[in-house]
Amino acid sequence: MARIHNFSAGPAVLPESVLQQLQSQLFEFGNTGIGLMEMSHRSAAFSEIVDTAQARVRRVLGLPQDYSVLFLQGGASSQFLAVANNLLQGGVADYLDTGTWSAKAIKEAKRFGTVNVAFSGKESGYNAVPTDWDKSQDAVYTHYTSNNTVAGTQFPGLPASHAGLLVCDASSDIASRPMDYSKIDVVYAGAQKNLGPSGVTLVTLSPAAQERAAASDAPTMLKWATHIAAKKQLFNTPNTIGIYTLERVFAWIEEQGLQAVAERNTAKANALYDLFDGSEFWEAHALPGSRSQMNVTWRLGQRDLESTLIAQAEAAGFSGIKGHRSVGGLRASIYNACPMDSVTALVDFLSEFERSHG
Ligand SMILES: Cc1ncc(COP(=O)(O)O)c(C=O)c1O
Structure with a gap:
């Protein structure tokens, strides 16, 4: 069966070339005589994968060697806990509540100190991200979610100002556009949207974050210092196939350049937002200025048509466009590896649906 148009929010579509490389290395990795999943994480071959992966992450995100x-x-989800367990140490942190995932991060942080919810978009259905908020004088850090996977909002760039260290859950928009990630003290991201399969989580730490975390009494596995100190930063057995795939995805990004990836992402998102802004048949959920280029969320003016649309879309080969159960409506997740062709086909399908039902 041919591959269909995959708009899953995660795990999500991966570059076909990466899937093919993965396939070819599973049985025998290079000339080692051992399959990718069968070799020791301490072997020379895997050490090289880790070195290459770390180097690519640094290059693409613009991180110096001391990160x-x-x-x-x-x-x-484990980093919701780890961030606070490593950094908070009984102090105060500013959190921006911009949706489901930041609310979960807030819940975990409360175990380790005082959480100041400096902004909450809950009342307005999380349809926008803030440009400014009330900052705590003594905040150890400020936590924000750069892209809100469920609501479909995204910070257009780095926050203009913040208190303390800057911590970002970048799970659903990491490496989707050029940005100075070295300005963020802690970046964490589950790989399963823009970077690879689930089961590997990228965490990057500035020297200031490393210093603060060194004094934490977090349990061994949650304590960042444990992993930093380990050889190749591998304290225990990692998700080896996940790290290899992540390395290949970063190579795919580097081949094109992050700028080109970002331009394609903008073109894909605009194709959908232009359709929704062009007719009262559709309602984009996120407000202009806060709209996500990764997860486009929308509703139909006639709510009772939504289930018909979702069913017809599935039947026509568009997978995963049902909105998250907490907000309803529809959502198209159009991460880096989602091809422009899939978005064009979806826009054509939606336009046709509007013609026959509008
Ligand atoms: C922004 C964001 N943060 C955190 C998570 C949770 O990630 P995980 O399932 O890797 O714990 C998700 C998952 O969709 C997400 O979109």
Whole structure:
């Protein structure tokens, strides 16, 4: 069966060339006589994969050598806990509540100190991200979610100002556009949207974040210092196939350049937002200025038509466009590896649906 148009929010579509490389290395990695999943994480071949992956992450995100690059497990959800456990130490942190995932991060942080919810978009259905907020004088750090996967909002760039260290959950927009990631003290991202399969979580730490975290009493596996100190930053057995895939995805990004990837992302998102802004049949959920280029969320003016549209879309080969259960409506996740062709086909399909039902 041919591959269909995949708009899944994650795990999500991966570059076909990466899938093919993965396939070819599974049985025998290079000339080692051993398959990718069968070799020791301490072997020379795997050490090279880790070195290359770390170097690519640094190049694409613009991180100097003194930033740590960790490939952890436990998903971004474990980092909700780890961030506060490593940094907060009884102090105060500013959190921006811009949706489902930041609310979960806030819940975990409260275990380790005082959380100041400096902004909350809850009342307005999380349809916008803030440009400014009330900052705590003594905040150890400010936590924000750069792209809100469920609501479909995104910070257009780095926050103009913040208190303390800057911490970002970048799970759903990492490496989707050129940005100075070295300005962010802690970046964490589950790989399963823009970077590879689930089961590997990228965490990058500035020297200031490393210093603060060194004094944490977090349990061994959650303590960032454990992983930083380990040989190749591999304290225990990592998700080896996940790290290899992540390395290949970063290579795919580097081949095109992040600028080209970003331009394609903008073109894909605009094709959908232009359709939704052009007719009252559709309602884009996020407000202009806050709209995500990764997860486009929308509703139909006639709510009772939404289930018909979702069913017809599935039947026509468009997978994963049902909105998250907490907000309803529709969502197209159009991460880096989602081809422009898939978006063009979806726009054509939606236009035809509007003609026959509008
Ligand atoms: C922005 C954001 N943060 C965190 C998570 C949770 O990630 P994980 O399932 O890796 O714990 C998700 C998952 O969709 C997400 O979109």
